[in-house]
Amino acid sequence: MLKSSRTAEVILSALPYIQKFRDEVFVIKYGGAAQIDEKLKNDFARDIVLLQIVGIKVVLVHGGGKTINSFLDKLDIKSEFVDGLRVTDADTMKVVEMALSGLVNKEITSMLNKHGARAIGISGKDDNMLKAKVMSDGRYGFVGDITSVNDKLICSLLDDGLIPVIAPIAVGDEYESYNINADLCASAIASKLKASKVIFLSDIRGVLDKDSNLIGKLDKESINKLKQDGTISGGMIPKVDACLECIQNGVGAAHIIDGKIPHSLLLEIFTDEGIGSIIK
Secondary structure (H helix, E strand, C coil), X not given: CHHHHHHHHHHHHHHHHHXXXXXXXXXXXXXXXXXXXXXXXXXXXXXXXXXHHCCCEEEEEECCHHHHHHHHHHCCCCCEEECCEEEECHHHHHHHHHHHHHHHHHHHHHHHHHCCCCEEEEECCHHHCEEEEEHHHHCCEXXXXXXXXXXXXXXXXXXXXXXXXXXXXXXXXXXXXXECCHHHHHHHHHHHHCCCEEEEEECCCCCECCCCCECCEECHHHHHHHHHCCCCCCCHHHHHHHHHHHHHCCCCEEEEEECCCCCHHHHHHCCCCCXXXXXX
């Protein structure tokens, strides 16, 4: 009886958040262990189904680095990373697009549909959704900076009750393909949609202080201080910068959460404490 009562309390505690976020748009960047581990994949899919059932409009942007690496190894194509970005020549770009837009995108879409969601897989090239230019004068090859987001297709799919599952491939002025960092892709789409939330699932707990304790809430001022004293450094800098850019472009809040925690999405969205870092 006590267990049943506790379960009821947990469900009721989520009710205010369900009411608050109904019909709001959430952009979720899906990556890390949550995209590889079978149990975490299924937990994630069920979380997305629940979000859709309670009326939240979900846009999913995914990465796929491990799958790309596997294909490149099989084809004996060497990968080089500069500043954390994969240098993408013409041959590598073909493999990246094949892996992301083909295999990974359709696997995620199929997984969501299997669990009862209504999902459709697309890439940034569809309907010229994502336009891009070469990044840093071609230093990274066919890695692009997004120059514009055409949200007509995304909005149409959301209005039809579908979850767009987006591979981060963009098109250039000459209709060449560009590889886009998935975090930056999610940020650009969230900014265009003026989403209520953008949520980054990764393999880190969030922003940590110098004693490795989680910092639950951040803003521009606190982030700048943490950068100056070296608390935020390395690969965390572009992630928090992407979050700040979203906020400055009208996104309600940006979250960085650990996708290795089962049902991390629900714990972050529907509880008072949350489990990651939120930037407002």
